[in-house]
Structures are given as C-alpha cells and as structure tokens.
C-alpha cells in the first residue's frame with residue numbers, strides 16, 4: 001500500500017491552516033509550539049495547558065486517558081485544535097520485536113517495514129499519532145548504550161532501514177488512521193566522545209555529510225513528517241541552536257518541509273551547554289535556528305511571546321512553525337478523529353499474525369557467531385538433535401528470563417507476553433531432561449550456583465549457557481566503560497568449562513560485547529540480542545535447527561575495548577596496518593596496536609549458517625559514464641546440506657580521491673534463499689551517483705578513476721573485481 005508522505009502540500013489543507021492561523025492569538029501560537037508531559041508538569045498544569053491550546057503531549061499511553069485529553073483540547077480550548085500525541089515506539093508497541101540493532105541484522109528492510117507497521121497499528125488504536133522513531137543515528141562505538149536503538153555502523157544499510165521504518169510507520173492503518181514518524185536524533189548523536197551518552201561530538205562536516213546525514217535524508221525522502229533535534233553539540237554548536245543543521249542543511253539542502261521538535265528539555269540544556277545564560281536566551285536562539293516545538297523545557301511557553309513582543313524574534317518565525325504543526329494535524333486527520341479506540345485495543349494488540357511476525361523477526365535477527373566441531377567428532381555442535389540429547393544442562397542468568405529479553409524502550413510491552421528459552425525448549429524437547437541452573441545473577445558477586453552448574457554440565461549430553469546483559473544496560477543513559485559479560489558470568493563460564501563438554505553460548509545483549517575468552521573457549525555462539533517477546537521461541541528454533549540462522553552483524557564486534565570505535569569503513573591512513581614492506585621498521589611503524597590486532601573479532605556483515613555458501617563467476621560491467629550504472633553479478637551456491645538464506649554484500653573502494661576515502665563501503669546487499677546444492681545468480685545495479693563523497697569544497701561529487709570491489713559474505717572477504725569510471 002502507498003505510504004503517507006508529508007512532503008507535498010495539499011491546497012485544501014493550506015487553506016484550513018491559514019484560516020485557523022488567522023484566528024490565533026500570539027499566546028495560542030506559542031502554546032501550539034509547546035509539548036507537555038504529565039509527570040513533568042503534573043496533571044492540573046497539564047489540563048490547564050490543554051485548555052489553553054497546548055500543541056502536543058508525549059510519553060502517555062492508553063486510549064482512555066488520551067481520549068479524555070483530546071476531548072478537552074477539542075471541546076474546551078478556544079479553537080478546538082487536537083493534540084499531537086508523541087510516543088517512543090522503538091521496536092514495537094505491545095508486540096515487542098527485537099531491538100532495532102538486532103532487527104537490522106535481518107538485512108531485510110521489507111520485514112522491518114512490516115514490523116514498524118504493526119507497531120503503528122497498535123500504537124494508533126491506543127491513541128498515539130506520532131512515533132518518535134526511527135532512530136537513525138550511525139554508531140561506531142559500542143560503549144554508547146543507544147547503539148541498541150539504531151541500525152549499527154553503516155550509512156548504506158542505515159538508509160535502507162530508515163526508509164523502511166518511515167514507510168512502515170506512515171502506511172495508512174486498516175481503520176483509516178494515520179501516524180507520523182520522527183527520525184532522530186538530528187544529528188550525529190551517535191558520535192559522542194567515548195560513547196558516553198549526551199557527550200561532546202566534534203566531527204568534520206565531511207563525516208557529518210558522508211556518514212551521519214544520509215539516513216536522515218533517506219527518512220525524509222520516504223516522507224517523514226517530523227524530525228527530532230538532538231541533545232549533543234557538534235563542533236561547539238548544540239544541535240537545537242544549530243542553524244547550519246536546522247536551516248541550511250535541513251530546509252535548503254534536504255528540502256525538508258516538516259516539523260522540528262527538540263529532544264527532551266534540549267532547550268533547557270542549552271544553559272548547561274553554556275550557550276545561553278537562561279531559558280529566555282535559549283528560547284530565542286532555538287526559535288531563530290529552526291526548532292518548531294519545545295519538548296517540555298517550557299522555554300517557549302515562558303518566553304517566546306515576550307521575545308516576539310519585544311522584537312527579538314520575528315512573529316513570522318512563529319507563524320511558520322505553527323503552520324507546520326497545524327498542517328500535520330490536518331494531514332493526520334486529527335481534526336476529524338483524534339481518538340484512540342478503547343473498544344478495539346485489546347483485539348488489536350498481540351494478534352497471532354503479529355506474534356508470528358515477532359518470531360520471524362527474532363529468528364532472522366539472531367546471528368550465529370561460531371559453530372565448531374567438538375574435537376572428537378566431525379559434525380558441528382549446532383543444531384542440536386533433540387532425539388540425541390537425553391540430558392541438557394541449561395545454565396545461566398538469562399536461561400529462564402522473560403523480562404530482560406524485551407530490551408530497552410519496551411515501554412508498555414509486558415514480560416507476561418514473552419517466553420523464555422527454557423519454557424520453549426521444554427516444549428520442543430519433550431523427551432529430554434532439562435536441568436535449569438541459573439549459576440549466578442546478571443550482576444553482583446554471588447557465585448553460590450557455580451557448583452550446581454558444573455554438576456549439571458558434567459551430567460549432561462549438551463550444555464547451553466544463556467548469558468549477557470540486562471535490558472537496562474543499553475538504551476538511553478546506559479553507556480558502559482567495560483564491554484565484557486557483567487557480574488560473574490565469565491567466571492561461571494570458566495567453572496562450567498571444567499566439565500570438558502563443548503559449550504554452546506547464547507548471548508543476549510543490546511550491543512556488541514568484548515568476549516575474547518568466550519569466543520575462544522566455546523564451541524558455538526548464537527547471538528540472540530534482546531529479541532523481544534518471541535526470543536525464547538526463536539532461540540529454541542535455531543538451536544534445534546527448525547530454522548537456519550541467517551542474521552549478519554551490522555556493527556563490528558571488537559576484540560578489545562581499546563579498539564573502540566571500530567568500523568569496517570575506516571580510512572587507509574598513510575601507514576595502513578596491512579601495508580607494504582617487510583623490514584622491522586616497516587612492520588613496527590604502522591597504524592596498529594603493539595598488544596592487539598587491529599581487526600575486529602567479528603566483522604561487519606558477518607554471520608554463519610548451518611549450511612555453507614560459495615561465491616563464483618564474478619562479472620563486472622563498468623558504467624558507461626558518470627550518469628551510468630555499475631552492474632555486478634555472481635553466482636551463490638548452497639554447498640551444504642540444509643536450505644538457508646545468504647546475505648550477499650557488495651563493497652566498493654574508490655582508490656584515489658581528492659580527499660581520502662574509506663577502505664571499503666557497502667553499496668549493495670541481497671538476501672537469497674537456496675536449497676541444498678542450489679545455485680542462483682545475484683545481480684547488483686549501483687548508480688554511479690551513489691559512489692560519490694563530499695570533496696574538498698564539501699560538495700557531493702563522483703570522481704572518475706579506478707575502483708576495487710568485493711562481493712561476498714561479509715566485509716572481510718569476497719570475490720574481488722575492479723572497474724574504472
């Protein structure tokens with residue numbers, strides 16, 4: 001179905017906007033630019049403001065209460081303007097899907113789009129009309145807790161996911177309702193120094209344009225109607241007073257016509273940033289820079305009217321902001337029907353097809369990081385054969401968990417709707433005796449369960465350990481300075497390893513972890529992430545081979561914390577780690593560590609399957625000219641014994657540029673399903689215009705010259721080719 005786009009103006013709506021605007025007092029205009037929250041403002045103040053024409057509510061859930069407030073806005077405010085109701089629907093509303101970092105590992109934008117649409121369906125019936133997602137921040141530093149909320153390190157994949165999510169949210173809903181998306185956080189919030197949330201960002205305009213802005217552009221091209229300005233500064237200018245970002249780039253270059261909302265109290269924080277002595281100056285700078293709506297700080301509420309009356313802010317600025325707000329409310333149909341449907345919420349939530357989609361998404365999000373043959377046998381350790389495993393030791397603090405797996409920002413998602421690995425395995429392995437041992441907690445120092453865990457492992461035919469992070473270890477304000485398994489979990493591993501059995505680890509987490517010992521000493525690792533309500537089912541299906549793992553990483557996994565930030569699309573430098581020369585001097589004087597490799601433990605794009613794939617017959621048809629298309633084909637063959645999906649990836653390197661270029665850049669990907677023995681040709685068409693970058697003068701250009709390319713299973717390997725532009 002066609003999705004809504006808020007790019008084009010409808011003349012009829014424009015007339016309604018102008019009519020309404022003409023009737024508004026200055027105070028009413030400022031109220032429309034104000035977003036309020038019940039916990040922050042208190043119920044009495046909230047109601048008073050709704051009666052005075054507040055523009056928007058946020059972080060409130062439930063059709064019943066939201067309908068009350070909408071009714072108040074329509075019937076008790078002078079002009080009867082409905083409320084925008086904004087909520088964080090980050091990876092599902094009641095049907096909780098895997099965290100976004102996980103679902104990006106499906107490399108299936110269409111599937112993610114379906115998930116977003118389900119989330120919109122549930123949110124809309126419950127009274128939400130504005131979704132604060134997708135989070136499209138590129139992140140290359142796993143310390144940042146919010147890496148969980150995005151699509152990882154790569155702008156090309158990030159663009160695909162951003163567009164898909166906007167389309168999913170903004171496709172009109174079955175009952176005729178509409179939702180508007182809000183890509184965030186504009187911009188470069190994911191580039192915080194040392195991964196500490198809210199911290200300084202100081203990146204070049206070139207990186208900003210080449211790496212951090214493209215997913216926003218993709219979201220706008222898909223028709224996103226709003227955008228959220230971020231907390232961070234960039235090179236000394238906080239995003240919410242960054243006229244370059246909010247006006248020049250956003251409006252003039254990207255032609256974005258929608259509404260800009262600040263992040264939570266971002267205007268208030270301008271004082272802490274030290275760019276405004278008080279809230280009044282914060283309001284002045286933000287309004288003049290292009291923030292249309294103030295999320296809860298009250299800078300606009302308290303000061304914008306007098307700033308206009310004194311001539312410090314032209315009224316035209318406010319009129320333009322209010323036009324954007326009203327235009328959106330008309331386009332969403334809120335004047336006709338702003339209400340959630342209390343009769344339909346329960347019937348809408350968690351419908352069987354939604355739960356099924358959550359299972360599919362969880363299965364496809366999970367990444368098989370390792371699967372080796374135990375030394376005495378020839379077969380790999382996974383999948384487990386339920387008929388062969390008479391006794392299974394299921395060990396670890398997450399083995400029977402139904403809460404942490406929901407992941408950060410699950411909001412009104414409920415643990416009661418989810419299933420643990422233990423619960424599903426019990427059903428799927430009726431003839432197996434499963435011994436469940438927690439071993440230790442996720443955090444803390446209690447090791448009293450170690451002995452029991454070891455005993456269970458000794459007695460078992462197979463040992464599965466379910467380890468990882470609590471959900472509260474990622475997400476906003478949850479950066480970590482250590483990326484290992486928290487608490488005593490690594491020691492639990494040592495203890496259980498003493499049983500001498502091949503260890504199968506299932507990792508549940510919200511970010512890449514640093515797990516050298518685990519990677520070295522286990523036989524298999526299934527990365528399950530925080531996989532949402534169907535985590536248990538998906539893990540069980542994959543462990544038992546009812547489904548074949550197909551997910552691939554969208555963020556590099558470091559070997560050591562000191563490698564962070566780490567990403568495949570790095571620059572070569574003047575002394576590349578794998579550079580030429582064999583003398584002692586050459587070998588030593590390279591961009592490397594003296595005590596650790598430079599490569600990640602698991603590279604971007606990496607993931608195994610229960611089958612194997614071979615790539616052959618690479619054909620490269622160079623583009624005719626700079627307006628042309630690069631064509632690349634190859635054959636992928638399933639060389640193993642099980643049907644499976646392979647995610648083929650095309651990387652390109654521009655060998656010489658007027659500025660330095662990354663050693664590899666993803667330019668295409670394709671998921672291909674192959675039966676055992678089957679071969680398929682895959683074909684990529686890359687418009688040459690997508691091979692450009694921001695050059696010396698910071699304009700986007702494609703330079704003629706020589707390129708290398710790789711087509712293969714991940715960013716570290718593939719068939720190699722070349723072409724000249």
Ligand code: BGC
Nearest residue numbers: 058059088132184263264476
């Ligand atoms: C977060 C945003 C979120 C907003 C509203 C902020 O703290 O940074 O991502 O949309 O709160 O909940």
